[in-house]
Structures are given as C-alpha cells and as structure tokens.
Amino acid sequence: MQSSSAGACSSSEIDLQALVRSLWKRKWLVLSIALVTTLVAAVYAYTAKPVYEAKIFLVPPTANDIASINYGRTQDSDLEPLKVKDVYQVFLRSLDSETLHQDFFKSVYLPSLSDDAHEAEQDSLYSSYLKQLQVKLPTKDAGDRAYVVMENDSPDEALSWAKAYVDHASVMAKAEIYKDVSSESAVHARNLSQQIDSLRERSLKLRQDSMTRLREALRVAEAIGLEKPPIITGNPAVELAGSMDGQVLYMRGSKALKAEIENLERRESDDPFVTDLRRLQSKYDLYKELEVNKPDISVYRQDGVAERPDSPVKPKKALIAALGLILGLMAGVGIALVLYLLDKKHSTPRPLA
Numbered sequence: 045m046q047s048s049s050a051g052a053c054s055s056s057e058i059d060l061q062a063l064v065r066s067l068w069k070r071k072w073l074v075l076s077i078a079l080v081t082t083l084v085a086a087v088y089a090y091t092a093k094p095v096y097e098a099k100i101f102l103v104p105p106t107a108n109d110i111a112s113i114n115y116g117r118t119q120d121s122d123l124e125p126l127k128v129k130d131v132y133q134v135f136l137r138s139l140d141s142e143t144l145h146q147d148f149f150k151s152v153y154l155p156s157l158s159d160d161a162h163e164a165e166q167d168s169l170y171s172s173y174l175k176q177l178q179v180k181l182p183t184k185d186a187g188d189r190a191y192v193v194m195e196n197d198s199p200d201e202a203l204s205w206a207k208a209y210v211d212h213a214s215v216m217a218k219a220e221i222y223k224d225v226s227s228e229s230a231v232h233a234r235n236l237s238q239q240i241d242s243l244r245e246r247s248l249k250l251r252q253d254s255m256t257r258l259r260e261a262l263r264v265a266e267a268i269g270l271e272k273p274p275i276i277t278g279n280p281a282v283e284l285a286g287s288m289d290g291q292v293l294y295m296r297g298s299k300a301l302k303a304e305i306e307n308l309e310r311r312e313s314d315d316p317f318v319t320d321l322r323r324l325q326s327k328y329d330l331y332k333e334l335e336v337n338k339p340d341i342s343v344y345r346q347d348g349v350a351e352r353p354d355s356p357v358k359p360k361k362a363l364i365a366a367l368g369l370i371l372g373l374m375a376g377v378g379i380a381l382v383l384y385l386l387d388k389k390h391s392t393p394r395p396l397a
Contacts, residue, residue: 066384067377074376078369085368094356095195098202100210101347102139102190104132112339113225116330122232123334126221135217135343136190139210140179148212149173152205177209189347199353207350217343226335233331240324247314255308257293262301264294272297 067074110131117123138144153173178193192209196202265271273296294301315321 062388063381063384066387067380070380070383074373074380077376077379078372081372081375082365082368085371086365088359088364093197095197095358096199096202096353096355097193097195097357098199098206098350098353099191099193100206100350102192102210102344103347104128104188105342105345109342109345113221113341115337115339116334121327121330123228126225131217131221131341131343132188134220135213136181138216138220139190139192139213140181141216144209144213144216145174145177147216148209151212152208156201195357203350203352210344210346214343218341221341221343222338225337229331229334233328233335236324236328236331240321240328243318243321243324244314247318251308251311251314255305258301258305258308261293261296262298262305265296265298265301268294270294270297271299273300 105128107128110126110128113131114125117125149170154169157169176195180191180193182188182190192206194202194206194209196205296304
C-alpha cells in the first residue's frame with residue numbers, strides 16, 4: 045500500500061513538472077497571444093468614441109424664490125401659502141417622470157441624431173437614450189440634493205443637454221403649480237360669484253316686496269285722504285310719524301309713499317344697499333386675479349456651477365488594456381494546456397491487445 049501511494053505521488057509530481065516544462069516550452073506562444081489581445085484592447089480603447097459626463101446638482105429653492113406665487117394667499121383669503129418643500133416636490137416628480145423622459149427624447153434627443161441613426165427602431169433608440177441619462181433623487185442620507193447626469197460623445201453637448209433637461213423639468217413643474225393654483229382660485233371665485241348672485245337676487249326680491257307693501261299702504265292713505273304724516277303733540281312737543289311701518293305704514297302719507305315707490309322703481313342697482321356685498325366683490329376680484337396670475341418663480345436652485353467636462357469617463361483605457369493582457373494570458377495558458385494534453389495523449393503507448 046505504501047509503495048502504491050508513493051507511486052501515485054511521484055506520478056503527480058512528474059505530471060506537474062511535465063506541465064510546467066510544457067508551458068515554459070510554449071512561453072512565446074502564451075506571450076504572443078497576450079500581446080495580440082493587449083494590442084487589440086489598446087486599439088479599441090484609443091479608437092473608441094470618448095464619452096463625456098456632465099452633472100448638475102439641484103437643491104430646494106428659497107422662500108424668496110417662491111414668494112410671488114404666495115401673493116394673496118393668506119388666512120383671510122382662505123388660500124394656504126405654498127411651502128418650499130411642496131414646490132420642490134413638484135419639481136422632483138417632474139424631473140424623473142416618464143412624461144419628461146419622452147418629451148426630451150422627442151424634442152431634443154431624436155433631432156440630434158444623424159439620418160442613418162433615425163432608421164433604427166424607436167424602442168432601441170429610447171433604450172440607448174435612457175442609458176445616457178441618469179436622474180438621482182434625494183435620499184434620507186443625502187438630504188434634499190438631487191442631480192442629473194447626461195452622457196454624450198461631445199462635452200459641450202453633454203452639458204447643454206443636462207441644462208436643457210433640468211429646464212424642461214422646471215417648465216413642467218411650473219405649469220403644474222400654475223394649474224393647481226389657478227384651479228384653486230377659480231373654485232373660490234366661482235363660490236363667491238354664486239354668493240354675490242344670491243345676495244343680489246335676494247335684494248331684488250326684498251325691493252319688490254317693499255314696493256308691494258308701499259303700494260298697499262298708498263291705497264290705504266289715498267282712501268282716507270292722508271297726504272302728509274300727522275303731527276303728534278306731546279312731550280317732546282312735536283314728533284313726526286315718518287318712522288311708522290307694518291300695519292300703520294300708510295301713516296307716512298300718500299305723498300311720501302308715492303315718492304318712495306317711484307324711487308324704488310327707478311333704482312338701477314341694489315348693490316349699495318346689500319350688506320357685505322362689497323367685501324365679497326373685493327375677494328372675488330382677488331381670486332380672479334390669482335386665477336390668471338403666473339408669477340416668475342424658481343422651483344429649484346443649482347448647487348454649484350455646471351462645468352464643461354474636460355476628460356471622458358469612457359472608455360477607461362488603462363483598465364481595458366489591463367483586461368486585454370489578463371485575458372490574453374489566460375487564453376495563451378489555456379491553449380498551451382490543450383496542446384500539452386494532446387501531446388501527452390499521443391505519447392502514451394497503447395496497450396497490446
């Protein structure tokens with residue numbers, strides 16, 4: 045048993061030594077293959093189109109940036125002022141929305157492609173476009189800062205695309221904010237308009253009721269021949285009955301009753317006599333102004349300066365060349381190993397039948 049184990053160990057050492065000798069014998073083959081793959085990798089690395097990366101960092105706006113949108117939004121107007129975080133959240137939703145992705149793809153990315161590139165399928169072009177765009181929204185660890193990364197083979201175009209994308213998001217966010225503010229103001233204005241119409245209608249009916257009562261009182265006064273209100277003596281000496289109303293309204297006299305009826309008939313508007321109408325009209329005018337108002341606001345701030353990228357991020361030439369060398373050595377050793385096994389197979393004597 046010991047001799048058998050020793051023989052197996054000796055055979056293993058002989059095979060390993062033979063393998064090392066075979067690899068050393070074919071060292072130039074291994075080195076040649078490694079050299080070729082390294083050269084191919086280097087040629088690719090130095091001839092491939094460089095890819096530049098432009099990055100823009102974004103943070104919330106200040107209270108002053110959104111102050112104009114809060115004009116008229118006070119507790120007295122029943123409109124709650126917009127907060128910075130609310131405005132910034134609308135911008136962030138727009139920044140990473142599929143609507144913006146598609147809009148930018150159609151309005152900016154597609155027009156920049158050559159005629160040959162346009163022949164490719166839209167799905168593949170859209171996938172390629174999404175690989176060039178990266179939107180990173182804020183996280184709990186990173187605070188409120190977001191950023192947009194745009195890749196392009198032109199450093200100037202990469203920067204302009206990144207700026208254009210952020211501008212598109214800003215326009216979209218502002219449009220949504222203006223729409224929400226306008227809708228809210230329109231609802232309040234419509235409610236106030238209904239209140240104003242209701243007060244005017246009520247005032248008109250009250251005037252008509254007053255005229256009906258006055259006409260009945262006039263008929264009574266004319267029937268009894270009472271033209272002027274009677275003078276009542278007492279202490280104080282003289283009192284006028286001009287304030288009489290209800291069932292003794294006729295005591296004002298036919299002359300006063302006729303004048304009051306004619307005055308009510310000629311009245312063009314009851315607005316000056318409607319309680320609280322002017323206050324409601326003032327609020328209504330404010331809401332109508334806010335409905336169409338689109339003040340200039342900022343929904344984000346740029347953190348730092350977006351600079352033109354000087355060096356490409358792709359391809360990584362040194363890394364590609366190193367990978368070419370490693371793969372070449374592995375391929376060379378593999379081929380040398382296969383040749384060694386073939387030589388060993390041919391050199392092994394066949395057993396006699």
